[in-house]
Amino acid sequence: MRVMLLVTDLERGGTPLRLARLAHGLRELGVEVAVGCLAPPGPVSRELDADGIQTFACGAGSARDVAAILRLAGHVRRIRPDLIHSTLTHANVAARLVGFLLGVPVITSTATIEMERRWHAPVERLTAFLDRGHIVNSAALAAHVVQSFGRRVENVFVTPPLIATVGDRLDRSVARAALGIEPSAFVLAWAGRLDPVKRVDLLIRCTELLESSTQLLIAGDGPDCGRIASLAAASPATGRVRLLGWQRDLSTLYSAADALVFPSRTEGLPNVVMEAMAFGLPVVASDIPPHRELAGDSPRLALVGGEDAADWAAAVHRLRADLAAAAAMALLARRYTAPFQHAACCAAATIRVYETVTSKR
Structure with missing residues (x-):
């Protein structure tokens, strides 16, 4: 299986770092992975490159840079993934549009209970029909996307969270x-x-x-x-x-x-x-x-x-x-x-979701 992981940016932060750990876990289990963002490359991009994981960037200058969607379509044509797995609203919307146009299955994700940017919920609701499911990593997030995004319960998949192993305790x-x-x-x-x-x-x-x-x-x-x-x-x-x-x-x-x-x-x-x-x-x-x-x-x-x-x-x-x-x-x-703390275990649960959604339709 070839999977494209897409996020809004690859700056240092919780979601990009979690996505990088997922990429490593998927690779350990034999999945071919490419990780990319709508924004220009960030520090996490360079770390993934150094670890031998393929990355790409769409170079969006702002949230209104529609050309980034066209650049994403170019990356999808080049990489030819079996599935696009996106995270965060901007990436979710872009992935849904490109996936629909190019006939590539899309599964989306939410990483936070968003209260600051109230436009996220209606945009997620409006475009949700273009994907095949939604991944979250907690019951609280699952309840949020069902209530706020109007997701059907049967199309929301809860996978285990994946956390970094912090170094050994020092004296x-x-x-x-x-x-x-x-x-x-x-x-x-x-x-x-x-x-x-x-x-x-x-x-x-x-x-x-x-x-x-x-x-x-x-x-x-x-x-x-x-x-x-x-x-x-x-x-x-x-x-x-x-x-x-x-x-x-x-x-x-x-x-x-x-x-x-x-x-x-x-x-x-x-x-x-x-x-x-x-x-x-x-x-x-x-x-x-x-x-x-x-x-x-x-x-x-x-x-x-x-x-x-x-x-x-x-x-x-x-x-x-x-x-x-x-x-x-x-x-x-x-x-x-x-x-x-076990990347392979969490990645295996994610792969099971991938297999479920790609078997639909």
């Missing part, structure tokens, strides 16, 4: 020395693509309310990086908030941290949260459907509702006051996420 003192952190500090970590929807500014306000021994380490880059850097510089906690930039390997950060804090307004099933859970790091996250699914009834992570920094500070206080309970929560989380 805490070694990790802290590498990051220039005092041994006695209480360290909060955040990692990901800096975007307003991630609400990293809320974490800066939270840190201002916490003890002077508390430090916040922010690992990532993205469109909100400049604003977050300015807020951190102007904050009363400026000496306790540090931006580390993009970190390809988070093992040093996780080894040095006492907890991951993740206040996103919307998410799908966030890679960083699941990676921290798999690493055994306690997690405090926003009370949204995907995080509730990860928390379960046990719970496996602590949830905080709303945007009040005082509520987040109180949650961190509770975690710090009962480290034994935090460790027990982290152990449950680590056990829960263990199966999701």
Whole structure:
């Protein structure tokens, strides 16, 4: 089977990185894979190229660059896939149109519960009839696409999430020395693509309310990086908030941290949260459907509702006051996420969906 994986861009971020891991898993199982994006090539493109996975880019200059769809059609004619698997609304719409015109089956995907861009839902509804099914990686996302996109339940396929294996845990003192952190500090970590929807500014306000021994380490880059850097510089906690930039390997950060804090307004099933859970790091996250699914009834992570920094500070206080309970929560989380670190297992489930949808019509 030859499969084309298509996404809006291949910049560093949760969805492109998850797609790259899927490509590796599919290749391990004998699937011929090409990975591409509507935008110009990004860092993930270069990493895939280096790993011997074919990539392509449609060079879209903006969301309104209709010529990118024509360039996508050219790539499809050249690569001649048996199936196009797209992810995110722009890529989904482009794949549906090109697949319909060229007679190539298309399966689409949603990676997040979108609330910011309200036009996504009607566009997904309008074009959904052109694909053969929709893949998500959580029950929360499945419920979202059925309700918001009008997808039929029988055409929504839930496959296991696939998370990166974070490097080995380092000695805490070694990790802290590498990051220039005092041994006695209480360290909060955040990692990901800096975007307003991630609400990293809320974490800066939270840190201002916490003890002077508390430090916040922010690992990532993205469109909100400049604003977050300015807020951190102007904050009363400026000496306790540090931006580390993009970190390809988070093992040093996780080894040095006492907890991951993740206040996103919307998410799908966030890679960083699941990676921290798999690493055994306690997690405090926003009370949204995907995080509730990860928390379960046990719970496996602590949830905080709303945007009040005082509520987040109180949650961190509770975690710090009962480290034994935090460790027990982290152990449950680590056990829960263990199966999701095997690329071949998750890729096999995806292949079964491919076989199901290509056997239709």
